Amino acid sequence: xxxxTQAQTEISVVExxxxxxxxxxxxRDTTYYLFWYKQPPSGELVFLIRRNSFDEQxxxxxxxxxxxxxxxxxxxxxxTASQVVDSAVYFCALLMTTxxxxxxxxxxxxxxxxxx
Amino acid sequence: xxxxHQWPATLVQPVGSPxxxxxxxEGTSNPNLYWYRQAAGRGLxxxxxxxxxxxxxxxxxxxxxxxxxxDRQFILSSKKLLLSDSGFYLCAWTEGQGNYGYTFGSGTxxxxx
Numbered sequence: 001x002x003x004x005t006q007a008q009t010e011i012s013v014v015e016x017x018x019x020x021x022x023x024x025x026x027x028r029d030t031t032y033y034l035f036w037y038k039q040p041p042s043g044e045l046v047f048l049i050r051r052n053s054f055d056e057q058x059x060x061x062x063x064x065x066x067x068x069x070x071x072x073x074x075x076x077x078x079x080t081a082s083q084v085v086d087s088a089v090y091f092c093a094l095l096m097t098t099x100x101x102x103x104x105x106x107x108x109x110x111x112x113x114x115x116x
Numbered sequence: 117x118x119x120x121h122q123w124p125a126t127l128v129q130p131v132g133s134p135x136x137x138x139x140x141x142e143g144t145s146n147p148n149l150y151w152y153r154q155a156a157g158r159g160l161x162x163x164x165x166x167x168x169x170x171x172x173x174x175x176x177x178x179x180x181x182x183x184x185x186x187d188r189q190f191i192l193s194s195k196k197l198l199l200s201d202s203g204f205y206l207c208a209w210t211e212g213q214g215n216y217g218y219t220f221g222s223g224t225x226x227x228x229x
Contacts, residue, residue: 035217039158043204045220052215089158095214101165101173102148102214109158 004094006107013082013114021077021110023092029053031097034068034075035104039089048090051075082114118143122207122221129228135180135194137224139207142188147209149190150218151182154204166190202228 003026013019025034036048049059051068059066063080079086092107122139129135141147151163162175164182172182179198183191190207204225208218 033215033217037217037220043206043223043225045206045208045218047217047219050215050217091158091160095217097213097215101167102210102212103150103162103165103175104214104218106160109160111158 004092004105004107006090006092006110008110009108010111010113013112015083015114015116016081019079019082019086019112019114021079021090021092021112023075023077023107025073025075025092025094027073027094027096029096029098033095033097035093035095036066036075036077037091037093037106039091039109041088045091048077079112082112084114084116087112087114118209118219120207120209120219120221122224124224125222127224127226129197129226131199131228132196135192135197135201135226137192137205137207137226139190139192139221140188141209144209144211145187147188147211148214149184150208150210151190151192152206152208154206155202160206164192197228199228202226 005024032053034051038046056068065078067076089109089111091109093104095104119142149166152160153163154160164174166172166184169184180194204223206223207221210218
């Protein structure tokens with residue numbers, strides 16, 4: 001069985017503070033993919049990043065960065081110098097390549113609230 | 117480029133009434149299609165998925181059904197809505213096994229009264 005855990009239900013920060021969202025996953029597969037999605041108040045899910053299990057290189061995209069550590073089964077997401085527009089629910093998700101149906105397993109999500 | 121359309125955006129329906137939500141994808145062929153529901157709170161629950169016309173798999177037994185009458189059309193239905201069917205419904209598509217992630221529609225907010 002596989003599972004994605006986002007232990008933080010809600011994180012509140014003041015603008016310009018950094019915020020780190022934790023994601024811990026469980027899978028027995030050696031090949032898998034991890035994703036982060038953003039859900040703003042409008043509801044639509046926006047793709048942020050995809051990482052395969054063989055690529056542990058950390059990634060930075062503007063104010064966003066991701067730390068993938070297979071040793072601890074974690075794929076954490078950091079927003080640097082947060083802005084009010086970052087307020088949203090963020091989902092971590094897992095896809096096993098052995099799943100021919102392509103079913104993403106989502107975590108429960110973390111609500112990020114950025115106040116001015 | 118590929119796009120996904122989902123409608124309606126908002127729907128208020130009385131208990132016992134039928135439901136039909138539609139999702140269409142443009143710019144690709146033979147996509148994998150999915151229906152998710154987001155009930156109270158934030159969790160995303162996979163309801164149905166389809167890898168081809170007429171091929172529907174259900175993840176959770178419930179009051180809903182899905183159909184795929186055309187390659188790029190996915191429909192979520194119910195004959196009689198329950199209060200518990202209220203939620204935010206998202207359609208999504210992916211190519212192949214989904215290695216590159218899903219693209220989601222804009223969602224339908226359903227309130228059953």
